[in-house]
Amino acid sequence: MFPKLDPLLHSELRLAVMSILAGVDEADFTYLKKQTGATSGNLSVQIDKLAAAGYITVEKGFKGKMPRTACKITPAGLEAFRGYVEALKEYLSASN
Amino acid sequence: MFPKLDPLLHSELRLAVMSILAGVDEADFTYLKKQTGATSGNLSVQIDKLAAAGYITVEKGFKGKMPRTACKITPAGLEAFRGYVEALKEYLSASN
DNA sequence: TAAACAAGTTTACATTATAAACCAAATTTA
DNA sequence: TAAATTTGGTTTATAATGTAAACTTGTTTA
Numbered sequence: 001m002f003p004k005l006d007p008l009l010h011s012e013l014r015l016a017v018m019s020i021l022a023g024v025d026e027a028d029f030t031y032l033k034k035q036t037g038a039t040s041g042n043l044s045v046q047i048d049k050l051a052a053a054g055y056i057t058v059e060k061g062f063k064g065k066m067p068r069t070a071c072k073i074t075p076a077g078l079e080a081f082r083g084y085v086e087a088l089k090e091y092l093s094a095s096n
Numbered sequence: 097m098f099p100k101l102d103p104l105l106h107s108e109l110r111l112a113v114m115s116i117l118a119g120v121d122e123a124d125f126t127y128l129k130k131q132t133g134a135t136s137g138n139l140s141v142q143i144d145k146l147a148a149a150g151y152i153t154v155e156k157g158f159k160g161k162m163p164r165t166a167c168k169i170t171p172a173g174l175e176a177f178r179g180y181v182e183a184l185k186e187y188l189s190a191s192n
Numbered sequence: 193t194a195a196a197c198a199a200g201t202t203t204a205c206a207t208t209a210t211a212a213a214c215c216a217a218a219t220t221t222a
Numbered sequence: 223t224a225a226a227t228t229t230g231g232t233t234t235a236t237a238a239t240g241t242a243a244a245c246t247t248g249t250t251t252a
Contacts (some may be wrong), residue, residue: 001131002108002112002131002132002133003114005108006178006230008240010106010108010208011239011240012098012100012101012106012194012240013240013241016098016187019098019187019188026125029199029200030198030199030200033199033200033202035097037098037100037143038241038251039195039241039243040199040201040240041202041203041242041243041244042240042241042242043200044199044200044202045240046240047243048201052194064157065247065248065249065250066198066199066248067198067199067200067247067251068199069199069200070207085188088184088188091112091115092115092184094180103208103247104208107208108209109209109210109211123229125231126229126230126231129230129231132251134210135210135212136230136231136232137210137212137213137231137232137233137234138209138211139231140230140232141208141209141210141232142232144207148202149227152210160218161217161218161219162217162218162219162229162230163217163229163230163231164230165230166229176209177195
């Protein structure tokens with residue numbers, strides 16, 4: 001009845017990040033920070049976890065002279081995200 | 097863009113419990129345990145938290161000679177649940 | 193060149209979730 | 223009727239998590 005929710009996605013900030021990345025080609029650290037309102041520290045940690053799980057890829061480069069970190073969702077990440085959404089629906093609709 | 101998710105509801109087990117309670121008049125401990133597949137300890141703790149927040153009421157009595165704990169969602173709990181669902185939708189639909 | 197800023201990372205702490213151990217009463221079994 | 227099992231939980235201990243604060247490295251500005 002209640003499917004297990006992927007703990008990696010069941011986190012406010014990581015879910016927000018994945019939700020953003022699911023809709024764009026790529027997004028850099030600063031953009032994600034602005035959109036989510038997260039602190040740099042928290043965002044950095046959560047991005048690491050998503051990357052470690054293979055849900056996103058992280059590319060470090062430079063934009064002019066300033067460092068820039070670009071994040072992109074992977075196929076596995078997209079699939080996990082969709083699965084999470086489906087699972088959640090089971091929870092939210094149980095009351096019907 | 098991303099509303100804060102009520103941390104009390106953003107928990108797999110508590111969400112399952114609330115989801116069940118949102119759909120029935122009341123449910124007892126054993127029923128909740130069966131439906132969620134949770135361990136007694138975990139369920140006991142999470143029920144306490146929901147009760148402490150005023151999201152549910154817990155009534156202890158007896159069914160014959162055996163103890164029985166009945167849980168019921170409160171109006172505040174129902175409102176919080178609905179609010180959580182709405183907030184979640186913002187997350188899940190951000191990619192559109 | 194000193195101060196402020198940008199873009200992160202590391203670390204430390206507090207909160208949470210969860211399972212394991214425990215308990216009391218009732219019921220079943222030998 | 224004594225022992226074992228089941229029911230219906232609670233308490234406690236531990237591991238995992240989330241988060242903020244402090245720090246780092248390099249750049250821009252006054």
